[in-house]
Amino acid sequence: MADTLRSVNPTTGAEFGDPIPETGPDAVARIAADARAAAPGLAAMRPTERGDLMRAVAAALAAHEEAIVAVADAESGLGDVRLRGELTRTTGQFELYAAYAETGAALDIVIDHAAPRATPPRPDLRRLQIPLGPVAVYAASNFPLAFGVAGTDTAAALAAGCPVVAKAHASQPATAVMLGQIITEALERRGADPRLLAVVSGFQAGLDLIRDPNIKAAAFTGSIAGGRALAEEAAGREEPIPFFGELGSLNPVVVTPEAVAQRGAALAEEFAASMTLGAGQFCTKPGVLFLPEGHGLDEALAEAVRAKQVHPMLNRRIQEAYTAEASRLAAHPQARFAVEPSLEDDGFAVTPGLVEAPAAAIDGDDTLLHECFGPTALVLTYADTAELERVLPQLPGGLTATVQLASSADAVAQKALPLLAERSGRVIVNAWPTGVAVTHAQHHGGPWPAATNARHTSVGTGAIARFARPVAYQSTPEPLLPEALHDDNPLGVQRVVDGVLEPAGKA
Template identity: 55%
Template sequence: MTEQVVGAAEELRGYDPRTGAEVGSPVPATDPATLDAVARAAAEAAGPLAALGLPERAGLLRAVATALREHDAELIALADAETALGSPRLPGELARTAAQLELFADAVEEGSFCEATVDLPDPGATPPRPDLRRLLLPLGPVAVFAASNFPFAFSVAGGDTASALAAGCPVVLKAHPSHPVTSVRTGEVVAAALAAAGAPAGTFAVVHGEQAGRDLVTHPAITAVGFTGSLGGGRALFDLASSRPDPIPFYGELGSLNPAVATPAAVAVRGAEIAKGFVGSYTMGSGQFCTKPGVLFLPTGHALAEALVQASRAATVAPLLNARIRAGYDAGVRELAAVPGVRPLLAPSTVDGPGFGANPALLAVDVPTLVGHADELLRECFGPVSLIVEYADADELLRAIELLPGSLTGTIQGEESEPELPAALLEAFTERAGRVLWNGWPTGVAVSWAQHHGGPWPATTAPLFTSVGVTAIRRFLRPVAYQDVPDSLLPAALQDANPLGLPRRVNGVPTDAPVTRPDRAPAPIEAGPPTRAATGTNPLINAGTGGEG
């Protein structure tokens, strides 16, 4: 079960964003001794967890998905009390969380995530090639930091947890203080499901508190970190991870402007539709999505100001998640509005009354103003605000886009009939974003094999990787190559006979067939796998676990 800490000085409280009132019992912060014990338990679990067969590992993920669905009403009620996200948002998010666990389970059973690769010896190559075989293996215990804005999908049982477990790594989850009661109960559900499904003790735990988070990043048992949160907090933890005696990977999703461009032809054909879609996207989730379009480029003379303002005033904006976010939004939007040359289409205003309510705001500038104040204007403001940038022509637009920092997404609202501009925008956004959209809006991230949720700094600390989609598993694996190792000593995934039945690449060709070598007879495939007690080691590494994958 999730660790319950007693006697800690710090306590975390949930608050109802609608009223500001306290929710549930206080959750004590995890003290250093308990944090150390949790991390050491995760280290002890790493070997036994990696030793589970791929079907068993997939079963752990499916067990968690089933448990979340079985406790959905209870968990949704707790999350609503602490986030005010309501229905249909929370039921949909919990369903997404369970579904992504099952998607990772499917990927584990399919087995290609291991990237088993065999290059047979070739003495005639220049230089001569030895027998080389390569495999991805679990890193070890992973620290995961939950996000405030998704109490399920990016929290205790979210994508970082799912992908780390799928990789075969124990997880120590640092709960977000915005929903501590939800985190405690979700952690209990996850831990119980894993234990009942046969996970080794120490496979999963939840810790609480800022100091616990810092201690977790620097603990010698932790081998990687997954983080979703603010630029400032993420950078501080990134620096801690990098300054360790043994630096570890820090996969942080930090901040993103997610620029969008509407071309002149698109505005002429469907300007009203673009205005409505944009407002729906930047106010979705009260502007607290990491993919919120924070900048929209429109051609000068677009005549959409009134439509944008009316749609923004009509948007339903729920309270912000906590007092800190509301204070940051109020300060940030007023700082943007105070920049010389900024015109308020919908001026910032304060919501009177209890809770953490916020009103949408919409600001406008021209490109010369943006160029003159890029440092002040091109930064994320978390909440329901966006900036309209009006450009005179294509050259001015493309010069402005060169100023943009890295983002998770870049959106083009265009028409294929335009001669050159859409292609130039596609190239520009490909350099600056991890996902480029055509005639859509970035809020809403599908969980799939092809998804990429990442981007150049400051969107993420590691633009080569994604935090959403099946390939998120790659963050928590490391490659090992074996040269001229006898077949009987090779990992099972790399043996000639391919006893696990994994998809592999042999001499560059994808196949799941056994390897036939003139100097080595294929190893026989045993009729059935021995028990885990008989092998006691990673089935990807050791022989004799035929039939898995």
């Protein structure tokens, strides 16, 4: 009998529901081959057809809101309000990527007509992006909807014209199966190939999937260790494939002396709220807070953190790793607990914590510069601007970096911002990093270990580009060109022709 996965309620720690079979090697190979067989049909769709398909998926997910939220809450403990908001974000991603795909912007079309009198003569060149092929998507546990089977990676891959084989996260196996069924049924009702999306389950299935020759790219959100292992698998194949991993991030916050003087008490409360949001299991949790010496916020920070009631952790392994990592941080010779976290008796519940140390503790020593996944953060006190300028470049790469300042004339902020931009993918001023808007301008990535490729984002319309590659046609007769490259622009898509942008709709 095949091994099975069981749903576990994080609030109680009890298993529930029917066992879900793990996907065996033969089934993974068949599913990957099916995705490869379905790929040409999706790639051949016009942008408007692909957009219609994605909107149908969004509508189907919205129509099953009650059932999706119920099973996701039972498996994650994240709560009804949080998960309804996350589902809205999930359907919104499909709709935004659909609209973007329909404009043709994701095709990145560039046409340079021949210039025979140029020196040297220039041939006719026409470039566009084509889909890579089937994509393996590894669902995340901390956002079971927005980064799960129906999450941003899946939406981006479909918008690029790539079928998806999603690997369910072990913490939410029933949620993954339900989402997969809803999407494939929506595809069938729309007259599309249901093999454009499939779900596999089990640790070994995840390895078999990334090793399968029919898989042409992979996307992952999770731990550094898990991401590194999958990245090595992707690179070690006979035909290496691109791997897009979003991994660990400290998301530092620098508070200037002027900001402390202006609104110190409010900043302490806001930091505690952001740091403990979702039980500190957000990839953008502010994990390091830089405060000036003599800030006077010790008691306010400790009280704000102690007052927070957090959701249970996602699973037993994460719960146990949380307190172990917090204790490791506090064991540093220059560090101490300001608030010591603990494990609670019910399910995977924990209490939040706070570790304090001088900023000098990280100068030439990265012991404290490791993410504690969960509602504990590190507070570092800096002596002056010179010390900040010395230690900030030593931070590991991150998804975000934040400066809390008093005004644009704040001298500390002026020094800190460019240093933080060198180490992060998104720089924030006078706000908090938890919350990632799904927009055209968003960048959710950063230098290692935040991501395996700092040039790419996993959120926003830029995420689509990960799953396509450019092809240039030189001196090719129009009848042999893809329709999108014809001179009369029959698809009405956005293009750059001889250096001039032609907006979508111009045919």
